[in-house]
Amino acid sequence: MLKKRNILVLLVCFSIFMVSIQNSTNNGSFLVKGAEITFQHNQIDTAGAWELTYGSKDIIVAVIDSGIDFNHSQLEGVSWNNSDEIADNGLDDDSNGYVDDTHGWDFVSNDNEPGPETSDPIHWHATFISGLIAGKLDGLGMVGVAPNVTVMDIRVLAATNYAGTTLEGFGDAIRYAVDNGADVINLSLHNYSNSSYYYDDIIYAISQNVVIVSITGNTWVSDGGGREYLSFPGGLNEVISVGATSYTQEIADYSNYGEWTEIVAPVGDEGTGIRSTAPGEEYFYGWGTSFAAPQVAAAIALMKSLNNSLTVSEIRDILHKSATDLGDPGHDIYTGYGLLNVSKAVRAVLDPSVLLPPDDSSYQFLSIIPILAVITIIVIKKRKS
Ligand SMILES: [Ca+2]
Ligand SMILES: [Ca+2]
Ligand SMILES: [Ca+2]
Ligand SMILES: [Ca+2]
Numbered sequence: 001m002l003k004k005r006n007i008l009v010l011l012v013c014f015s016i017f018m019v020s021i022q023n024s025t026n027n028g029s030f031l032v033k034g035a036e037i038t039f040q041h042n043q044i045d046t047a048g049a050w051e052l053t054y055g056s057k058d059i060i061v062a063v064i065d066s067g068i069d070f071n072h073s074q075l076e077g078v079s080w081n082n083s084d085e086i087a088d089n090g091l092d093d094d095s096n097g098y099v100d101d102t103h104g105w106d107f108v109s110n111d112n113e114p115g116p117e118t119s120d121p122i123h124w125h126a127t128f129i130s131g132l133i134a135g136k137l138d139g140l141g142m143v144g145v146a147p148n149v150t151v152m153d154i155r156v157l158a159a160t161n162y163a164g165t166t167l168e169g170f171g172d173a174i175r176y177a178v179d180n181g182a183d184v185i186n187l188s189l190h191n192y193s194n195s196s197y198y199y200d201d202i203i204y205a206i207s208q209n210v211v212i213v214s215i216t217g218n219t220w221v222s223d224g225g226g227r228e229y230l231s232f233p234g235g236l237n238e239v240i241s242v243g244a245t246s247y248t249q250e251i252a253d254y255s256n257y258g259e260w261t262e263i264v265a266p267v268g269d270e271g272t273g274i275r276s277t278a279p280g281e282e283y284f285y286g287w288g289t290s291f292a293a294p295q296v297a298a299a300i301a302l303m304k305s306l307n308n309s310l311t312v313s314e315i316r317d318i319l320h321k322s323a324t325d326l327g328d329p330g331h332d333i334y335t336g337y338g339l340l341n342v343s344k345a346v347r348a349v350l351d352p353s354v355l356l357p358p359d360d361s362s363y364q365f366l367s368i369i370p371i372l373a374v375i376t377i378i379v380i381k382k383r384k385s
Contacts, residue, residue: 038142039247040266042273044295046145048343049302052350054137055149056305061133061184061297062177064124064159064170067106069115070277072127074135074142079103080152082180096179104153107173108164110128114155116279123161125276126153126287129188131277132294133301141283142275145298145342149305152182158191167191171198178205183304185257185365186288187214187239188295190231198233206238211312213297215289216243216256228258228333235260240316243335244292249326251334255289262316263323265292299342306349318348321355 041047060080070079086095087102099112106114116122132150135144152174158164166171174316177185180200185205205212214234219226234241241260244252244267251257254270257274267274273287300315310318320331322345323338331337347354 001180012356027034027123038275039268040295041143041145042254043245043249043266044145044299044340049145049299049346050137051343052304052346053148053302055134055146055298055302057148057150058144059184059301059308060150060152060182061146061186061301062152063129063133063186063189063294064154064156065129065186065385066124066161067108067116067122067126067155068130068151068153069116069122069277070103070130070153070280071116072277072281073137074140074277075127075130075151076136078130078134078136078149078151078162080150080181080243088265096176098266104155105173105176106155107169107176108155108158114153121159121369122155122279123157123159123288124282124284125157125161125290126155127279128276128284129186129290132274132291133186133298135277142277145295146301146305149298150299152177152180158358167195167197171201174198174201174205178208178210182385183308184297184300185210185212187212187233188293190215190217191227192231194232194235199292201234202233202236202238204336206312209312211240211297211300211315212238212244213240213300214260215293216241216258218254218288218290219256228255230246230258230260237276240296240319241336242289242293242296244287244289245326245339246334249339251327252287252289254287254327255292257334259333261333263296263337263340264320264326264335265295265327265340267291298339298347301342302342302346303349310349318345318355322348351376374377 063346082102084136085102086093092099097099102114104114109120132323133144134149134151135142137143154166156170216234217231219229241262243261243264244255245264246252246269267287270287273285274291275285278284320337324341325338326335
């Protein structure tokens with residue numbers, strides 16, 4: 001009986017709304033170390049965070065997605081490697097349940113090569129996400145929010161970018177990430193029905209202090225009625241649900257929303273979007289909430305690079321309080337607590353006082369400035385006369 005239900009679930013799991021691609025140019029970019037810092041870095045103040053850290057190699061972001069092309073020059077040296085596993089000896093040397101898993105696992109084909117294979121092509125989605133997380137800061141191509149962290153490659157999506165595994169397989173993928181040292185898990189995928197098949201694995205991750213970041217999803221309905229739509233795992237209380245904003249910092253036309261929206265990150269408008277890495281040394285533009293979540297996951301990786309003893313709830317609290325409020329004051333259903341502010345979130349790890357509202361004395365100081373200016377003008381006038 002249970003088996004039959006599993007098969008039914010398999011047929012409906014993970015309808016991923018992604019993203020068309022086209023070339024475009026974005027305004028509002030500036031240069032850091034010769035690299036073009038595009039609009040999203042400008043809006044979330046990535047460069048401010050980099051004054052404290054580019055991330056630590058010890059911090060691992062698991063990208064549970066479509067498989068990553070680490071041969072891309074901007075992703076060189078980014079891949080997690082399982083140092084406890086000996087390659088190609090047919091043995092599970094580290095006894096983690098997976099044979100020869102030297103750099104992640106493919107839960108679609110059930111093999112040790114989550115990345116590109118001739119016989120089993122990957123979709124570009126995960127490579128694009130990995131660039132947004134950890135693309136190198138070398139003045140070429142593009143750069144991620146946390147250019148010095150490590151990315152773990154775990155594949156659950158088939159070459160079509162839709163479900164390639166069962167919901168239990170998805171749960172196993174989460175558990176693999178946790179058991180092999182992930183600090184943050186990025187889940188840029190969603191399903192319209194909740195499932196108990198992987199809920200215990202989500203709970204397990206949180207119990208091991210692993211933060212899970214997911215998406216509000218995209219329904220592409222522009223008339224307003226259909227976009228308030230709950231999907232999973234982003235809709236779970238335990239998971240950070242990230243929506244997307246336009247170039248002008250409004251909720252993007254394609255971004256789902258609701259009470260469960262926790263924070264938003266800039267992806268840009270439908271039809272132009274954001275730039276990142278793609279398989280075969282390519283750069284694509286894409287849009288969708290899939291590319292908002294990795295910016296938040298990378299921000300958390302920077303925070304953990306400074307202090308890896310922060311709890312999941314402490315990290316969420318900092319993200320809420322450091323976010324730039326958008327729309328109606330306070331948390332709202334469209335943009336949650338507001339736009340990701342990486343600089344402020346990272347600073348708050350070392351100095352929580354940056355999260356406090358400005359106190360009265362500083363307001364009084366500001367109000368003195370125009371009075372002083374008026375006095376100065378009067379003095380100058382008097383001297384002239
Ligand atoms: Ca193993
Ligand atoms: Ca082995
Ligand atoms: Ca494979
Ligand atoms: Ca608000």
